[in-house]
Each structure stands twice: as structure tokens, then as C-alpha cells.
Amino acid sequence: xxxxxxxxxxxxxxxxxxxxxxxxxxxxxxxxxxxxxxxxxxxxxxxxxxxxxxxxxxxxxxxxxxxxxxxxxxxxxxxxxxxxxxxxxxxxxxxxxxxxxxxxxxxxxxxxxxxxxxxxx
Numbered sequence: 001x002x003x004x005x006x007x008x009x010x011x012x013x014x015x016x017x018x019x020x021x022x023x024x025x026x027x028x029x030x031x032x033x034x035x036x037x038x039x040x041x042x043x044x045x046x047x048x049x050x051x052x053x054x055x056x057x058x059x060x061x062x063x064x065x066x067x068x069x070x071x072x073x074x075x076x077x078x079x080x081x082x083x084x085x086x087x088x089x090x091x092x093x094x095x096x097x098x099x100x101x102x103x104x105x106x107x108x109x110x111x112x113x114x115x116x117x118x119x120x121x
Contacts, residue, residue: 005032005056007080009073010064011048013041018088019064022112029116034058052076062086062112067093078103086112 006026011019019035023043026033037048058080063070070093077085078099084106087093097107115121 004059006060007034007058011035011037025116058082063091
């Protein structure tokens with residue numbers, strides 16, 4: 001059985017960043033992960049992708065980019081048609097939330113790390 005795929009938007013090769021920690025924990029928990037970021041680098045054995053994915057179904061987009069940086073991704077996120085979008089602390093965005101809700105996507109304001117560690121993911 002294939003596990004749901006998560007796109008980590010704002011992935012960073014810096015081990016102190018939450019996107020780095022979330023990518024590692026998602027992989028550790030058995031999820032398929034696409035770490036997408038503007039910086040090149042690695043997160044464990046995963047290469048950070050710098051081109052927007054256009055293959056495969058994305059179940060979840062988890063955001064690690066603030067509201068101001070999200071605008072350029074609105075259309076691309078909506079075209080992926082994920083089942084849900086997770087707005088991690090500091091990424092809450094009523095504009096994107098409204099757009100996603102209108103398209104029938106679930107939106108959650110929560111911490112991906114906490115969700116994973118408490119079995120709520």
C-alpha cells in the first residue's frame with residue numbers, strides 16, 4: 001500500500017528549521033515526501049526539489065512559507081488539488097485558506113510536527 005504523499009513547501013537544508021525536522025519525521029513515519037524549497041540541498045537522503053512537482057497525487061501540502069511568500073504559489077497549490085493544506089504556526093493565511101476551502105480542500109491551522117508526534121497526522 002502506498003502512503004499518502006506530502007509536499008513540504010519551504011523545505012530547508014538547515015537542520016534547525018522546522019521544515020527540515022518535519023521532512024525527516026514524515027519520512028521516518030513512512031510517508032512519501034517531496035521537500036520543495038528555493039535552496040538546493042539535502043534533508044537526509046532526500047534532495048530538496050526546486051521545480052514544482054507535476055506528477056503523482058499530493059495528499060497534503062504543509063506550509064513553511066509565510067503568507068507574503070505564499071502568493072506566488074497559490075495557483076500551483078490549488079492545481080495540485082491536495083486533500084488538505086496544513087498552515088503551520090506563522091503561515092496562517094485567510095486568502096489561501098478561503099481559496100482552498102472554495103475548492104473543497106481541508107485546511108488545518110496546526111503544527112505538522114505535533115500532529116505527527118501525537119498520531120493526528
